[in-house]
Amino acid sequence: MSLPPVEIKPLSQLTLGQDWRIALAHDRPQHAVIWVTRGQGRLLLNGTRRGVGTHNALTIPPHTLFSLDLGRQGVGMAALIPDGTEVRLPLGPRQLRIRDVDAIGELTGIFEAAHRETTQGKALAQDAIDAQMSLLSVWLRRQIALPENLPTAMNAAARLSARFCERVARGHASGLSMAEHAAELGVTATHLTRACKAATGRTAADLLTERILYAARTALVETTVPVQDIARHLGFGSAAYFTRFMQQHTGQTPTALRKAAR
Template sequence: MSLPPIRVLTLSKLTGTKDWRLSLAHDRDVHLLIWVTRGQGRMLLNGTRRGVGTHNAILVPAGTLFSLELGRQGMGLAAQIPAGTQVRLPEGPRQLRVRDAPSIGELTSLFETAQREDSSGRELSQDALDAHIALMSVWLRRQIARPEHLPTPMNAAARLSARFCQRVTQFHATGISMAEHAEALNVTPTHLTRACKAATGRTAADLLTERVLYAARIALSETDVAIQDIARHLGFGSAAYFTRFIQAHTSKTPTVLRKSASR
């Protein structure tokens, strides 16, 4: 089976001008490499909340729960890299705050060249993009080897939050409650909630809710699957319960959200 194509997009094209596509906690089935070129904000990555600024390189492996909020002034580029690629990428999620001008210029040039290749429509463009992503990976691995980019040790709350986030990506569509996740992690719901709040600024229930909401909004905006089938797939007991959930978090019904997305 052939892999999906590599894409190199601006952040605005990645989101389709819909902020929730990045701001809600979610995971993707592709690796994502983001290069922030302007603005500052915050993100969720590896179970912790972090500040984000200009010239931050962010690697989000496929299946990793994350979110990113840069605000209206934020700008950047993103490479979507299919899982299963032959390109050797660094293991695990990473955030690199790049300070030296040569490294900034090198990655900016790699991204801009890859973006032009992606939009050119020329023959063998995916072969060329493979080569560009391989060079980006070399850049990443060189940066990670630098002393200033050694990862900060995680405290107990962050480690528990990261484990919970891994479970959310796996089981968000099963209807498993936050309390059931806590039991599987051998902690009380109160302890899990406090740990997630300390590490991410969101409660465990908030993270689970956001992941389900993201899946629901994607299904409503990108498919024509019947609403009752979406509800069933995401573990809701009924379409009515699903509708109340959507209204509570968006102030719109599923039908209205779907119609607005189609426009």
Template sequence: MSLAPIKIATLGQLTGPQDWRLSQVHDRPEHLIIWITRGQGRMLLNGTRRGVGTHNAISIPPRTLFSLELGRQGAGMVALIPDGSDIRLPEGPRQLRIRDVAAITDMTALFEAAHREVTTPRPLTQDALDGHTALISVWLRRQIAMPDHLPLPMNAAARLSAAFCDRVAHHHALGLTMADHAEALNVTPTHLTRVCKAATGRTAADLLTERVLYAARIGLIESDGAIQDVARHLGFGSAAYFTRFMQQHTGMTPSAVRQNGRL
């Protein structure tokens, strides 16, 4: 099966009017490389919450739980690279704060050139995007290799939070509870809750709920499947329980979420 094409977009194009597509905890099937060009905010990545600002480069592998909140003044570019691409990419999630003026100029120019291919279609556009994205990855991997960007060691609490976030990314549709995940990680629900709250600002249950809610919204808005099928796919025992879940967390029925998301 052929891979989906590489895409280059602004963060605004990625979310449209639905800010929750970035600000709510989720994971994606593609590898993302995000270049922040304006603004500051917060991000959850690799099980920890951290600040994010202008000239931050963020690499997010497929099926990595994250969220990004930049606010109305924030802006950036993103490369969406399908899993299995021939382009060499960093293996783990990374956030780099770039201060070197030449490096900032280079990365901005690479993204601008790639975006021009999207906005001004020409022959061999996809080939050009592949080439530009490969150069973006080279830039990123060069920066990661620099001593200034060596990752800080993670303590036991950070490793536990990251492990839980990884489980949520891969198993959120199985109907497992937070306590089920805690048991699989050989810790008590109370300890897992405390660790996640300290590391991310959200409890473990909140992280799991947010990821399920994101999947529910996507399933309702981007497919025409029956609502009970969306509920079943996410591990809900009944359509009625799914409806209560959506009303509790969005204030709308599943049908209203679907309709509102397509406006």
């Protein structure tokens, strides 16, 4: 079975004017490479919260929980690369703060060339985009190999937070509570809450809620699946409970959110 094409788009197209699309904790089925060219804000990645700014390159493997809040002034590009591609990409999430002028120019050039191919409608455009993604792979591996980009050691709270984020990414629709996830990790709910709060600024319950909320909003605005079926898929006991959850966190019912997006 053939893979879907690589997508190259500005961050503004990734959000479609709705900040929740990247500001809520979520994961994607593709490998995402994000190049921030203007702005600063907060990044959740690998179970920790850190600052993010201009000339930061983010590489986010499939099903890795993350969120990015750059505000309305943030500018950048994103490459969404299907899982299973032949392009060699980092196995783990990374944030690279690029200071070398030549390296900045190289990555900007790769994204600009790939984006032109998506908009100009030329023959063999996908082949050209794939070639640019191979150059992107080389650029990333060269940067990761530099001493200044070696990852820093994680403390115990960050390691536990990262393990919990892995569970949230893959099991948010299981219906398990935060306390049940904590038990699966072999810790108390209180210990998990403190670790996540220290590492991310959010409690464990906040992270789980955000991922469920992202899945719910995405299903409501991008599909026609009935509300009760979305509720069941996300582990809610009833459509009424799901409606109360959405009203609490968005101020609107599921039906109203869907209607507003049409």
